[in-house]
Amino acid sequence: MRPKKNPQKDLNKKSGTFFVIGLLLILAMVYTALEWKSFDPINQIDVALNKVDDSIIEDAPIIELKATPPPKPKVLPIEIEIIEDDEPIIETEVIASEVDTDTEIVDPSNFEVIEEPEEVKVIWTTIEEVPIFPGCESAEDKRACFNEMMQKHIRKNFRYPELAQEMGIQGRVNTQFMINNDGTIGAIQKRGPHDVLEKEAVRILSKLPKMTPGKQRGSAVKVSFAIPITFKLE
Structure with a gap:
């Protein structure tokens, strides 16, 4: 019989x-x-081989540099040169011009007073009688004849400067000249795009003939006339 285990x-x-x-x-x-986790041990190593004793530390000396002042300029004594002047002194005699009882009184009627006529300048648009261009003496409208003769004169004497043609310079030159009271051509003023064209315009106007002067209130006067001259390349 098998034994039983205790449960x-x-x-x-x-x-x-x-x-x-x-x-x-x-x-x-x-x-x-x-x-x-494991950590390596921390070793504090003093890298300084020699320790400096605090008692031997000294402060750096302070050096003061003093600039040498520049030398004073030498003051030279003033030399006075004495020149002997043996030339005689010429004294100028001054004659008094004060009026006294012996001064002769001049009669004002003995003087001749010459009155110089005041120069009158009139512009072209307000002149009563315009200057007459040679060839316009018998024209009814002397203003229109004058302008026509001016255009003919410019076309006749016109010459395009070679330098202006080479450089391609063109434009209008505004000119103004004076017709004096004796009929001659006076000062010529000009303004244009280039000096070459201005010189050519002056050359053309300087060839104008002598004219019959313009008149204002029956007296010959100076008259200013303005005309543009155009330079255009074809």
């Missing part, structure tokens, strides 16, 4: 519990081993 003392009954406990202990040991 309360059967070890196989709690084997599962012991297995789980053992597994947990092993896992805890493995986790602790993996997470364990």
Whole structure:
């Protein structure tokens, strides 16, 4: 007859519990081993081989540099040169021009007063009698004849400067000249795009003939006349 085991003392009954406990202990040991951190020991090493004694430290000396002042300029004594002047002094005699009882009184009627006529200048648009260009003496409208003869004179004497042609210079030169009270051509004023064209315009106007002067209130006067001269390349 086989002996019967006591069920309360059967070890196989709690084997599962012991297995789980053992597994947990092993896992805890493995986790602790993996997470364990170790550090190298910290060694404080003094890299200085020699320590300086604080008692021998001295402050750096302060050196003061003094600039040498520049030498004072030498003051030379003033030399006074004495020149002997033996030339005689010429005294100027001043004659007084004050009036006294012996001064002769001059009669004003003995003087002849010459009145110089005031020079009158009139512009072309307000002159009463315009200057007459040679050839317009018998024309009814002397203004229109004057302008026509001026255009003929410019076309006849016109010459395009070679330098202006080479440089491609063109434009209008505004000119103004004076017809004096004796019929001659006076000062010529000009303004244009280039000095070459201005000189050519002056040359053309300087060849104008002598004219019959213009009149204002029956007296010959100076008359200013303005005309543009156009230079255009074909």
